[in-house]
Amino acid sequence: MQSHTRILLRCMLAGTLSFAGFSLFAQDLKSNLPTDPNLLTGKFANGLTYYVRPNQKPEKKVELRLVVKAGSILEDNDQQGLAHFMEHMNFNGTKNFQKNELVNYLQSIGVEFGADLNAYTAFDQTVYILPIPTDKPGNLEKGFQIIEDWAHNALLTDKDIDDERGVVLEESRLGKGADDRMLKKYFPKYAAGTKYAERLPIGKDTILKTFKYENIRRFYNDWYRPDLQAVAVVGDIDTATAMKLIREHFATLKNPKGEKTRTYITAAARTKSDAMVVTDKEATSSDLQIMFSHTKKMEEKTVGDYRSNIVRALALQMLNRRFSDLSQSSNPPFLYAGAGFDDLIHGYESFVVNAGFGADGPDNAMKAVTAELIRAKKFGFTESELELTKKEMMSGMDKLYNERKTTNSGSYINEYTRNFLDNEPVPGIENEYQYYKNLLPGIQLSEVSKQPAQWMQNVNTFTLITAPEKADQKLPNDAALLAMTQAGLSQTVTAKAEEKVATSLMTTIPQPGKVVGTVKEEGLDATTYTLSNGIKVTIKPTDFKSDEIIMRGVKQGGTGQYGVADKQNAAFITDIIEEMGIGDFSPTDLEKILAGKTVSINSDMSDIEDILSGGSSIKDFESLMQLTYLYIMHPRKDEALYNAFKDKQKQQLQFLSANPKVAFADTMIKTLYDNNPLAKIAIPTIQDIDKVNLDRALDIYKAEFGSADGYHFFIVGNVDAEKIIPLLETYLGSIPVQKKTTAYKDNGVRPIAGEHTLKFKKGTEKQSLIVTQYYGEIPYSDDLALKAQALSEVLNIKVVEDLREKLGAIYGGGFNASVSRLPYQRYSVGMQLPCGPENVDKLIAAANDEIKELKEKGPDQKDLDKVKATWHEQHRTALKENKYWMGSLESILFWGKDKNTILQYDSRVDKLTPADIQQTAQKLFNGKNQFTAILYPEG
Template sequence: MSRKTLISTFIAVAMATTALTPLSMVYAAEPAAAVRTIDPTKGVDFAHNHSDIKPDPTARFGKLPNGMTYVIMKNATPPATASLRLRINAGSMMESDQQLGLAHFLEHMAFNGSKNVPEGEMIKILQRHGLEFGPDTNAYTNFDETVYQLDLPKVAEDDIDTGIFLLREAAGNLLLDAKAVDAERGVILGEERARNSPGLNNYKKWTAAAFPGQKYASRLPIGTPEIISGAPRDAFVDFYTAFYRPEQATLVAVGDFDVDAIEAKIKAKFSDWQPATPGALRQTDFGAYKTKGVVVDTYSEKGLRDGMTVTWAKPYADTYQTYGSAADDFADMIRASILNERFERQAKLPESAFAAAGIGVDDMKYTAKVTQLAVTPKPGQAKAAFEQAYTLLRQYELYGATQPELDRVLADLDAGFKAAAQGAATRNTRDLADAIAGSVHQGQVFTSPQQDYDFYLKLKPKMTLDLVNAGIKPLFAGDGPIIWRSAETLGDFDKAAITASYEAVRSVQLTAAEAHATKPWPYTEFGIPSAIVKREEVADLGVVQLTYANGVKATIKSTKFKDDEIGITIRFAGGLDSLSPAARPPIFQASAHGLSEGGLGQLTAAEIKDSLTGRIYGIDFDLGEDATTLRGGTTREDFALQMQVLMAFTTDSAYRADAWERLKAFVPNYYTSLASTPGGVFQMNAERVLHSGDSRFGIPSQDEFLATTNDQVKSLIDTQLKTQPIEITIVGDVTEEQAKAQIAATFATLKPRTATPEPKDSDTVKFPASNLNQVFEHGGRPDQGLTYFAFPTGDFFSDTRRARGLEILADVLSLRLTDEVREKKALAYSPNASSTASNAFTGYGYVSIAAEVKPEDSQPFAEALKTIVTDIKANPIGEDELLRARKPVLDRLENQWKTNGYWSQVLPGTMSDPRRLEAIRTRREQVTGLTAADLQTLAVTYLDLDKMLTIQIKPAEKAQ
């Protein structure tokens, strides 16, 4: 996990159950259409065929005579790419008691042999077409659907034909050979083992209490080890023939292609698909929702985070989306958003007993419609946290929202819908394919961003305070609530205490919430700008570089990759390489702080949010190896504001102590969960081991984190932001003149800063040369483990061709690991290799190999790796293998050049270090020029088994 995302990860995990289901669109409240229930006996159909809503006119919807539906849409972002999705309307809830996990197992078998593709060849075919397994070739199974995903980096006719052909094979031509099934069992068991955690066990217990007698409570997609290990081939065939039928399938194709030609290809390839067993579709009894009344229950397990949920539920109705239902859902989203803003504001107060809280409103398909409150208490304050959060909810339920609260939410929604409409012409192809498949899944109408915005503008006047408040009580009027507490230890807040607190809050007399005033945004004027003293064009990269008299440098790249999207990076020279490890700087803690949580000198974090309601901006902070960065993303309309925000945090960050204390409230939960899994323990220890104990790397102990003071964090970050030289990078839909105007109004007004300081200890970061076998313990299941190997290499800039070669060599290792460790030996679900080369520390880099394996399989994994390494060093890599490793890299690079995100990543620092520009220019040439002999030489040079570092994460009782 990167340090910059830690605080957001804390909150995201704490709030995982509160996320609102995304709406595909919102509509004006027109005369209500008749609600049409989805008829499962007739297979899949499009919602707009049963609704008063019109679909996106740029998408082509069709149905073959055999019942298979398809959606085709032309889209050219990035150009010359395409995304294909095959959605099967069946998931784990459709399984019988003898098939638990087989819906997901079948997803794996789609890559293991079909009528026209030999076992083991499908992935290789895709790799030859530039698709990497995982990022470009994937699939997922959930409770009620299975989706196959192909993202094609090219749209040559052969690439499209191959993609459609392979999806046709998955749809109806799988062999399900018994030997192939047996070979894959170990892989699935490895996935089950890797995913198991205390949090998952808690979820199983909660679903059993919330939905007894319903399929959702007993149908986790991963299934059970017993059935994964022993289900006969007939059980697979039964599920496949019952649900992989054209009537249950939807093919989605989005890309830079001719729609007519793609439609003809789909018809030619899928029209002959007929059910293996003709007749009526198999129907599933999902179980009826059972009324339970108020339920209080708990679950405790070592390694489990401390948290609470309160859930109200209503029976589920499976209907198509209409104007009326969309308007109702939109109003509920507004109601939830207002309450969540109250929770967020309360959580940031020093007296708050909860670190995070929020509600979500969701349809759990075939199961229930739920409203759920989730609460993360501060350490030792579970009782007070529950009472405070539930009191806030009750206050909202009784007295409703205020007009200023409603106005703020509507302003934010207005800005979001408007920005989406302005960027509609350059929506991302992959995202569109997923959105279309998702709309079919949810029974929603797929609409354009402009339709969404138009309907929102019609609906907005109808969203009065009276209408919003009238619908608040129904959110919490379902069956229940189910009050659930989970933690390592319950302490004195057990069932009886929870029940008493619940009843006490319900009986107390409450008053309406107090209103608060919104302060104006004060950071608009910063002074007189210094002049531009140098302007250079980097013509081959489409870049302009400016130097100001005060020393600020700026790189501007104007693009049309994405309409109305601008990304800004403020780079402060000097990151980890400017800090001495002897001082034990609190780098991880400072990065976790997030900066924005501490607010500004003139505004708290909550006041900033209020002041900038309806505006689009961002603030992201990171401490890297050779620089500290602030980043933001915005639109043309809010470009000036975004620059003001970045300037304000550069010059006037407040570091309020209450924000630091709130962050520390998440820390015990974070460390508790890390210690309970092999991956978490690896995360805690590996970085420091890989850097020979250097204190600048890795995660500190919990005690060390909690002992860190706000002043220490402030000192570290302020030194970076207020003293280090600045380089600005602006990429996106912006002209040079617009960029210069906003730089002049902000960073050009700063006083001159000193030249980049000589880095401290830049050559002292070393890969371990001794104690090369490290073992750590985790507190999870006794059959869980992780084994990691690393070979020392070198830094990036001393030899960029070598660094690129090591990346391709790592990709070859990944291919071999997948074939040998996953497919042949079934030791691990996802073995992988990668190459790391430092930009800042001279001579530092490594190639790593990792897999989550059972403790007893650590040695077989090591032996398999040694065999692979020995073979690569002794024998040249085959041309086909080189092609399958290199082509995805080259195709991805070609597409990356057409995105703002890529340029925002590679351009920062190019003025301070011109080697970075040359690295951009030479990447394709260097990767293309690599030969099998080059990779063999690199393997011989760097894959030295005598220098290999081994890190093993074993269960406590097995660690030796």
């Protein structure tokens, strides 16, 4: 029985009082959720909805969205795929931006096509994404003109439509393969009884090739109209300016006469259970899904609705933790498992559980997954599980609240998009934080434990297996899978026992070292401290994020030091550590100990360095330091978990080579490096896993990570150096020294010299992939590295203009280039072009023409100016990001890069000339070393 004191305390925490049977709290639960006071939202007379929120993160940038409540579900039979095609057409000719003028203009102000400027089409919506830099006059007005044109000014000329058919068909081609073939078999049954079953957004190739021009114009006229549209504006702009521009561009838009009614599909509850097993020769994994019946989604309108969603989230998180614990156990019944809600059908949701299994079949996975469902349904959860999950959820809300003044505009505008499309409430983080503080403590175990039964009220399920089509795969038929599901959901289980959770990571605090040296890093606003054991720590305090501290510890070393006998041991050891845990704690133990904390860390090895990277909130920085200490000093050996890791890896890798692109990449890399046994493992195999020796791998880990020698740590974020120095002295300064030299090694691995072509045939779809590498050794310089990057970006502009828009032969693809100093001085330029096999020769010739043009004439000044504008914009944003400074500090203070490459970046970019790019093209495309690999379908 609870004491009156505890009940009163809980009421006080929840902000409630009871008097004479009248509950103020109950009244509060019935009150409507407010709208974020920082958000201005409303509707014009024409029905168009608007959202405006000023936000200064990042500075001098405004995020614009045009959201349309129209997607593939609204297509007529002769329009299948045209909702998505319409999205393409809005980038290919509007009233104020003819043909490719839109992309050209946006590139000229630093907006990158595909990365920044983008759009997507789904069943029920189309969303256009446009970030606009506001550092120059006129940009913002142009941005609003663009989204207005998207809303009602698409030209849709016959020629523009025909020019875009090839691009859309190439996008369709990219999506084909095993997953797509299996989807088309099971999706009609999953969505049976609804139009969704026959309206996948990509549409039908036959229609995309031949549809009449009028069909897409009809779709645009019917559904792109103000009463189905929203405009969202978030960023470095004042509300008055935003509203003035919204009114000018959207308030006078008119809805078409005789407009069609926008209705939503209704989904009937499933009346019987069903099951389906779908296989494909090119599938690479075996997956089991149990999908419960669609139910009407609850609209979140009141504080009580908000509380109900917290209750559901608690239960779902606890169920998923049980799945996670099983997958990380010493005898896992599945590779992974998880539960959630599928809201594919607008206004409805379906409780779905999925699990991955291996070649031994789905029996164990099915029994384990359904056992946990029944256990949760019958017995609910435990008090310890609830308290653990409450801590986690409150910690997440704490971070969101603490970051409220440094939240990126993109997060807000995505929330407003969901509000328009799905009625997701937007009470604002200040209100949500108070709801969590007030409501979370009062949520009882009994009400959380009722949740699973509600999710599974309708016992009629659709069970699906997708798997490789292999003779040795142990798979049931449809009837047997249905029986297996019903048996699983009928089994007898026992309640989960309460578990004790350790309360601290470390019981013994190590003897601290001391700071023995301090150096101010001029121009970098950072300070490097040297500890008594030789470890260096560079700290850069920032205010970019209110509650973020990131850390990276590096030392020279890496996998390149190890020969053939240790290749696999070095390659997999950091993954193995993640699976076995640290100190006295398994991975599942660690998750529970760290519940309620915002902290993470992991180890990694590149070919030249050993890395410990992580981060935390301000309050959890000591936990980050303790984890770092344990990763260095106390890696955990657990043979049972190691064997489980090996088994899971083998099961995941067993069918990987069935994927044509994976098999192609494996053969290509082996050929490129002439089967050198020291070449890095790109595509792991079962044989690689079998070659790992746990004891030897642990020896390598301890040799690389286990002493103070050579470490340099970088800490960036909202950090007070004076406050954390004692923690650095305790947890880093106490690490012992072995007095050994740390260094990387050039193991001599080089790609083959000369010109080579590999033609590789695999796969049934008419898909090809061209991969070309140009490479060689060259003296490194920072200037050459910058020019090489500019060269690849200029080429990417030509890829979009010529290979995509003019030829219509690709959807995506392009060039990348790098000049590297370590472990040896070299350059590499890579090109990837996914396409149809009929276009391989044409695209290679076109790419060669672009390269030849650059070598002979250099780039157009306007193209180089586009690259400069994009880089200036990216750099301006990056200067306010902790991750950027983390990487920059490491490259300068650890690897010896000139700090002026960062401090004088803009001036270095401005100095680039077309002649620089031409000379770089002549250096890098010198005809000496070129490797081209082409994937063709079989036959």
